[in-house]
Amino acid sequence: MKKLNAWLPVLSAILAILVDYGVGNIDKHTPAKHPYFMYLLVVLLGAFTIIALLSYFNPKVKEWIEDRSLFIAATILFLNVINIVTKKLGLLPVIFFPTLDKILSIIIEDRDFLALCLGSSGKLLFTGYFFGAIAGFATGIAVGFSNSANYWISPLIRILGPIPATAWIPLVLISFPTTFTASAFLIALSVWFPTTVMTSSGIFNVRNAYFEVSSTLGAGKYYQIFMVGVPAAMPHMFIGLFNGTCASFITLMTAEMLGVKNGIGWYINWQKEMMAYANVYAGLIIIAVTFSILITLLFKVRDNVLVWQKGVIKW
Known part of the structure; x- marks a missing residue:
């Protein structure tokens, strides 16, 4: 079971990617120039895939990821929920709750x-x-x-x-x-x-x-x-x-x-x-x-x- 824990962030990132790619966006939000949240998810997927693989060979990496995997997976899942609520469904006031793409675009472009x-x-x-x-x-x-x-x-x-x-x-x-x-x-x-x-x-x-x-x-x-x-x-x-x-x-x-x-x-x-x-x-x-x-x-x-x-x- 602990070996599977190392892959929880990977599974959470895959789920978020599938949701962001497969579910349509509402037209209330002004779209960002680039899908920065998708870029972030891909980076996280690659990083935690490498970490999960290294955990089979390095005891320190294994201990580190097994201790933190559940929290990391929950954090990615939380971002996924925010993405659904704002970008996909628009359940919150648009002016006060922008999409993650927009927030990340500000950090990168400005x-x-x-x-x-x-x-x-x-x-x-x-x-x-x-x-x-x-x-x-x-x-x-x-x-x-x-x-x-x-x-x-x-x-x-x-x-x-x-x-x-x-x-x-x-x-x-x-x-x-x-x-x-x-x-x-x-x-x-x-x-x-x-x-x-x-x-x-x-x-x-x-x-x-x-x-x-x-x-x-x-x-x-x-x-x-x-x-x-x-x-x-x-x-x-x-x-x-x-x-x-x-x-x-x-x-x-x-x-x-x-x-x-x-x-x-x-x-x-x-x-x-x-x-x-x-x-x-x-x-x-x-x-x-x-x-x-x-x-x-x-x-x-x-x-x-x-x-x-x-x-x-x-x-």
């Missing part, structure tokens, strides 16, 4: 402009994220190691931190010279709070015995901070970075929809106003794929840095 928007979003995101993470680490380390800093800064963190970064938009837009710097500040603010809290919490949870032993061996204050306290707190720090990453995505989309003149969030808002929902869905797909890749990379970095905790947090 790829240059979408790449430009994605690049603008990336520049804004990484600028804000970098400064927010640096500020979060610095604040968290100061609060964790300094009683006076903890006394003065902790109340501000408790009061200002829980306020959503997007709530500061009215003040930020009049306080910064450009929408880019204003949006970067909002993203930095959204990253700063969770990074600060988790960094300071990690330092507070470090065993005093570590500092006592290092002091006995002659370690100075800065050595204890950066060579004992910070490494021991790094698991908490990465959790803060993860929470900050998720918060930065939300802030990025909100900031672009409200003020920035370029970016993938701005693109989605613009296309929504133009009632071009195929473009909206294309933008959402790009966002989903890009953000998922970024979080995956963050966890890869975490696993490489915290080797002793590799696999503790799954993604």
Whole structure:
């Protein structure tokens, strides 16, 4: 039975191809230049046929496909259902639910402009994220190691931190010279709070015995901070970075929809106003794929840095 599991995506792709080719289309939708969904199905059919064949010879490929085959087959089946409901039967409002061919055509034919928007979003995101993470680490380390800093800064963190970064938009837009710097500040603010809290919490949870032993061996204050306290707190720090990453995505989309003149969030808002929902869905797909890749990379970095905790947090 497990050997047959490897072929489930292939069977699902064949079914989708037969439906797309054999069932007639309604004339409500504006047809795309090319049958991109059919092209996608053919590519998936070829790819998973090769994987299924390799599973007979490679144990790792066999394990991989057998674990994921049911989900992949269900995903292809879900796309098949969407294709039937929209392109074949037209059961949903045409203006809000375009065909998969149309959505894929936007991704492929407008790829240059979408790449430009994605690049603008990336520049804004990484600028804000970098400064927010640096500020979060610095604040968290100061609060964790300094009683006076903890006394003065902790109340501000408790009061200002829980306020959503997007709530500061009215003040930020009049306080910064450009929408880019204003949006970067909002993203930095959204990253700063969770990074600060988790960094300071990690330092507070470090065993005093570590500092006592290092002091006995002659370690100075800065050595204890950066060579004992910070490494021991790094698991908490990465959790803060993860929470900050998720918060930065939300802030990025909100900031672009409200003020920035370029970016993938701005693109989605613009296309929504133009009632071009195929473009909206294309933008959402790009966002989903890009953000998922970024979080995956963050966890890869975490696993490489915290080797002793590799696999503790799954993604």
